[in-house]
Structure formats: structure tokens, C-alpha cells
Amino acid sequence: xxxxxxxxxxxQLGAIYALTAVGFSLIFGATKVFHVAHGAAFTIAAYLFWWxxxxxxxxxxxxxLIAVLAAVLFGLFMERFVYRPIQRHEGAFFTVFIAAxxxxxxxxNLVGTIFGRGFVSVTTSLSRSVExxxxxxxxxxxxxxxxxxxxxxxxxxxxxxxxxxxxAMRALSENPDLIRVFGLDPARVAQYAFxxxxxxxxxxxxxxxxxxxxxxxxxxxxxxxxxxxxIVGGIGSLRGAACGGxxxxxxxxxxxxxxxxxxxxxxxxxxxxxFIIFRPAGFFGRPHGAK
Amino acid sequence: xxxxxxxxxxxxxxxxxxxxxxxxxxxxxGIFSIAHAxxxxxxxxTATFVAMKLGADFLLSTAAGMAVGALISLALALPALxxxxxxxxxxxxxxxxxxxxxxxxxxxxxxxIGGLTNIPPARILGFEVTKPEHFLVLSLTCLVLxxxxxxxxxxxxxxxxxxxxxxxxxxxxxxxxxxxxIKTTAVVLxxxxxxxxxxLYAFYLSFINVESFTLDTSVQLMAMVIIGGTATLFxxxxxxxxxxxxxxxxxxLPYLPPTEIGSIQQIAYGLAMVLLMIYRxxxxxxxxxxxxxxEGGAP
Numbered sequence: 001x002x003x004x005x006x007x008x009x010x011x012q013l014g015a016i017y018a019l020t021a022v023g024f025s026l027i028f029g030a031t032k033v034f035h036v037a038h039g040a041a042f043t044i045a046a047y048l049f050w051w052x053x054x055x056x057x058x059x060x061x062x063x064x065l066i067a068v069l070a071a072v073l074f075g076l077f078m079e080r081f082v083y084r085p086i087q088r089h090e091g092a093f094f095t096v097f098i099a100a101x102x103x104x105x106x107x108x109n110l111v112g113t114i115f116g117r118g119f120v121s122v123t124t125s126l127s128r129s130v131e132x133x134x135x136x137x138x139x140x141x142x143x144x145x146x147x148x149x150x151x152x153x154x155x156x157x158x159x160x161x162x163x164x165x166x167x168a169m170r171a172l173s174e175n176p177d178l179i180r181v182f183g184l185d186p187a188r189v190a191q192y193a194f195x196x197x198x199x200x201x202x203x204x205x206x207x208x209x210x211x212x213x214x215x216x217x218x219x220x221x222x223x224x225x226x227x228x229x230x231i232v233g234g235i236g237s238l239r240g241a242a243c244g245g246x247x248x249x250x251x252x253x254x255x256x257x258x259x260x261x262x263x264x265x266x267x268x269x270x271x272x273x274x275f276i277i278f279r280p281a282g283f284f285g286r287p288h289g290a291k
Numbered sequence: 292x293x294x295x296x297x298x299x300x301x302x303x304x305x306x307x308x309x310x311x312x313x314x315x316x317x318x319x320x321g322i323f324s325i326a327h328a329x330x331x332x333x334x335x336x337t338a339t340f341v342a343m344k345l346g347a348d349f350l351l352s353t354a355a356g357m358a359v360g361a362l363i364s365l366a367l368a369l370p371a372l373x374x375x376x377x378x379x380x381x382x383x384x385x386x387x388x389x390x391x392x393x394x395x396x397x398x399x400x401x402x403x404i405g406g407l408t409n410i411p412p413a414r415i416l417g418f419e420v421t422k423p424e425h426f427l428v429l430s431l432t433c434l435v436l437x438x439x440x441x442x443x444x445x446x447x448x449x450x451x452x453x454x455x456x457x458x459x460x461x462x463x464x465x466x467x468x469x470x471x472x473i474k475t476t477a478v479v480l481x482x483x484x485x486x487x488x489x490x491l492y493a494f495y496l497s498f499i500n501v502e503s504f505t506l507d508t509s510v511q512l513m514a515m516v517i518i519g520g521t522a523t524l525f526x527x528x529x530x531x532x533x534x535x536x537x538x539x540x541x542x543x544l545p546y547l548p549p550t551e552i553g554s555i556q557q558i559a560y561g562l563a564m565v566l567l568m569i570y571r572x573x574x575x576x577x578x579x580x581x582x583x584x585x586e587g588g589a590p
Contacts, residue, residue, distance in 0.1 A: 034377060034380075082565060082569065085569045086568055086569055086572075089572075092572075093376060093377070094321065094323055094376070095568050095572050096568075097323065097380065098513070098517055098564055098568050099564065099565045099568035099569065101510070101513070101564065102514075102560075102561040102562065102563070102564030102565040102568070103561065103565055104561075105510060105514075105557050105558070105560070105561030105564070106557075106558050106561035106562055106565070108557075109554040109555075109557045109558045109561070110558065112554055113551055113554050113555075113558075220388075220506055221388075223384070224381075224384050224385060224388060227377075227380070227381040227384065228381060228385065231377070231378060231381055235377065260396075262392055262395070262396060263392060263396075265385075265388045265389065265392060266388075266389045266392050266393075268385065268388075269385035269386065269388060269389045272381060272382065272385050273370065273371075273382060273385065276370055276371055276374060276378055276381075276382055277370040280373070280374045280378065
């Protein structure tokens, strides 16, 4: 029964991780920007949701809308004012990475200064566990996060395979000129990728605020998870990032069967390391050499 | 005031050791490690362990720290360096997070959150280093030695291979360079030399705990290198001085609550990293040794 409980908790956490990782992977796949400030978008969205709903007592749809707006604006801001100026003079991977890391540091500390460095969470009846079977406790939020994750992936897949801009987004990293032929502006498509990728982080941020709670350093953890899930799933594959996130969530919870909770990050790392050693291309990635 | 200056100078020289060794892999080899604080920690804990069990011989403790640091970095580098740069970033970030857990939980060796206290003063060839001024001489000597070692390495054929790999891995490989071995050697050397900083730190403060070896420290070291200037000999030293003088400078500003100084320091160097990457990717010191800048096309 404990095992089943851990699997359910793992699926819930995995859904949140998958949502985060897919946003990162979408941005990376389309624009080749290693957007480690994705964790900052998560932090901003999660804290704004907490502040508007738990402190200002706004209704949750309003709070969620504000969180989405903030995340999207943050993504667009990063694309317009940080990544684009850097890529204009040199597109080196590390230059972009350092700038993104700098933003992550700024956001983490600003959030700590404004909202406090303590632990906060949004209390809701949704996160209260109900005993569905003897010894098995499930909160409605578990089902909600899994369903939301599935809906988001379905909509996203439809968008990427059936609409013009979606297809352009997939083509962007391969052949920007082709997008021009289609009558679309590559810079505009990159902005869409940042807007959508950042918006996808919001459900995960909200569910984390409702379940595990937040602190300003949550962005670093999100960053590790997004990177790990992207690599485990195969760089450039959205399906892979989603599966990678799910796998990490499950692994983290199943580890509790034998280990103390403080080792959960260690489990993420071990999974990541095993993949790097034995299957660097990930689940769905194409094998590649040294770039 | 004198004691304050000496203390600051010791901390600057120790941090400069860490920044200079990080720059060796980051700047010259293009290997991006977010786990440098981990090797700082390994050096500190190992030196303390040896000092407490076998006596506080500085050379012996430091050598032990270097050996353990080298072994752990080998375990990180061997698998992670066979693949692209993104993987090493992720693997080192993961290892850094793992290390914090190990430092916190392995209580018999690291003392857990409480850390280790009463580390005996360092002894070198029978001479006990107790006065801060003497310690400053010791740490500065180590810094100068390490800068000289790195200077020699960078100018050797090994250093040229490293830079070749950084600039074009495929081309270096095509020229018959064993890319994996060269990169791994660089990481092992950098980590071993970084452990010297850890050993100095432990003996100087005679107290260490996990707080000094967290992700924040790794990030701060990265900021020192980047703000000062990657792939320059003295850039990281300049960066270290700037970042460590910042809190001292901030504390003179009125209306600034002391609890926020750490945050403001981090915001300042985060901002510096972003702005430098946009306007001056070579860092502050970078203009002197920077190769000719790429001519940008029309915007």
C-alpha cells in the first residue's frame, strides 16, 4: 500500500516536473537558448500566485491569470532585452547561459527581499488528503495536476503539429529562412516560443505553491529538474522532456521507500548521471557526437 | 582596523585561489562547472579530518585534500565530459546539490549542519601558523604558486590544446587531440588546486560548516571569474577583490538594513553578470589579453 501511495505521489510530482521541463525544452528546441532563467519564471509565477491569493485574498482564477501574465512578460522580456542583444554580437552558449544565470540570481534575491526568505504555501481544501482506500491517502490536487498536465500536452501537441506558427516553431532551429518563405518573422516565432514556454510553467508553479510550498531558492531546484528532465528525455524532444519529468518525479518518490526525504535531490542526480553515462541521447533524442 | 584589513586580505587570497582555479577550466578549457564550491568543501573537510586524526601538518592535510578532490572530480569528469557542454553544466549542478546533502548528512565526518569546530592551527615544517599576519603570508604564497602553476600550464602545449578544444572541439579532435583525456586532466588539476583553498580556509577559520560550500558559493565564484574576465590570469583576482569588497562598501551606505546586505550583494553581481554578457563578454579585465573581437555584421 505504501508503494501505491508513493506511485500516486510520484505521478503528481512528475506531472509538475513534466510541465516545467516541457516549457524549458520548447524554448531550447525552438531558439537554441539555454534558458536557465526558466526557474526564475517559475519563482515569479509561484510567488505572485501566493501573494495575490493567500495574502490579498483574490479569487484563484484572477491570481492564476496574473501569474500567467507575469511569466509570459518575463519570458518576453528575457528574449527581447537579454538574449537578443547577446545573440546579436555572439551567440556563444556560455555567454547566454551566464546572463540567464545572472537573472536567476537577481530574481531569487529580489523575491527573497520583497516576500521574505521563509517558507510559504497556499492552503486550499484541494490539497487535503482523503482516504480513498484503507491506508491510501489521495488529495484532489493530485488528480487535478495530472489532468492539467495531460490537457496542456494535448493542446501543445495540436498547436505544434497542426498550426502554422506551431510548425514554424519546430522549424525555427533547423531553418529560419524557411520561416521567412512561409511569410512569418523568425524573431516573432521565437517570441511565441518564449511566451508559450513560460506560460506552461505556471500550472506547475501553482500546484507547487499548493502542495510542497515555496521558498525563494525554489528556482535552483526547478532549474536542475528542467535540465535533468531535458537530458533524460533527449535534448530537443518535448515528449522526452515530459517523460523525463515524470520519471524524475516517480524516482524521487519511490526513493522514499528506502531513503530519507533529504536524499530526493540525490536521486535526481543519480538518474541524470546514469543517463549521461549509458544513454546520453536520452529516451527519444537522436544520437549525436561532439556537436 | 589592521586586523580587519588582514582578515579581508586572507579571505581575498583564499577566494582568489578558488576563482583562479575555476577560471582554468571555465576560461581556458570552456568547461562550465557549477560544482566548484564542492571541491572547496572537499578540500576543507579532508584537511580537517587529517588534521584532527594525524596532527595539523599543513602540507600533509592539503595533499590529502587535493588527492580526494582529484578523485571526486575524476568521477564527475570521466562520464560527463564525453558529451556536450550542456551535459556538464547539468551534471555539475546535480553533483553540487548532492554534495550539500552529503555534507549535511554525513555527520561523523562533516559534523552535519553544526560543522566542525576547534580545528588546530596549521603547522608547516614545525612552525605553527597562529598569527593572522603569518597566515596571510601562507595564503598569499599559495595563491602566487597556484597562479604560476596555471600560467605555466596555460603556456604549455597542454594549455594550447585546451584552448583549441574550447574554440573548436571537432577541429581539435580532427588534429588528433585526445579531447576527453585533455578535458578530464584539466578538471582534475583544477579541482585538486581548488582543494588547497579549502584547506587554507579550514585552518584559518578553525571552523567549517556546510554553509560555506553551497550552490551560492559556486555561483559567487563563477561571478568572480566572469566579472573579472575569463581566460585572463589576473581577471579572476580582480573579480574576487571587487566582489569581496562589495559588502564592506555596502555597509557604509546608510538606510540599508544589515540583513539585506547579502541579498543586495548577490543582486549586484547577478546584474553585473547580465550587463557584462550583453556589453562586454570578455569581463572587466578582458580588454588586455582578449583576442581580437569578432567583427559584428549589420544589426
